[in-house]
Amino acid sequence: MSNNPKKRKSIFDIFDDIMREMEEEMREFEESFEDLMKQQNVKGENPYYYGVRIFVGPDGVPKVEEFGNIKKGKYGKPIISDEIEPIVDVIDHNDEIWIVADLPGVAKENIKVNATEDKIYIKANSDIRKYSKEIDLPSKIDPDSVKASYKNGVLEIKVKKKNEEPKGKEIKIE
Incomplete structure (x- = not known):
């Protein structure tokens, strides 16, 4: 028997890891969005919409759907569209x-x-x-x-x- 048994992660630890990853991705998205606004010298003429909807599809698989007028472009950089989804x-x-x-x-x-x-x-x-x-x-x-x-x-x-x-x-x- 080993003196150093492998400790199992609890469900709360796994959930914390997922939340940390989501927070990091949102932080990166916010930074790239702020950079885009500075590059375009936007003064708030048009509103910007962005959101996600999380739901379980008819196949029982969880899905994440984005909506609004900010889309991910090449290399994950946000693109502002004149059309709202x-x-x-x-x-x-x-x-x-x-x-x-x-x-x-x-x-x-x-x-x-x-x-x-x-x-x-x-x-x-x-x-x-x-x-x-x-x-x-x-x-x-x-x-x-x-x-x-x-x-x-x-x-x-x-x-x-x-x-x-x-x-x-x-x-x-x-």
């Missing part, structure tokens, strides 16, 4: 997919929604803001079934899932 929820509901997007300050006639079998595209403009979002869907949809409504800054989209019956020909057994 809105907060979006995608809900897999029976034979439909529901999408809810926050688009405050936009008139209904200035919102464009496009759909393919795999994605929904949202673009919206107001005098103050521009929004843009490409949404990957959890399953294939029927683009002709898309219904959208907009009220009080919230865009709701409902779409039917594509009926994916196996294609092919029945084989007669002799």
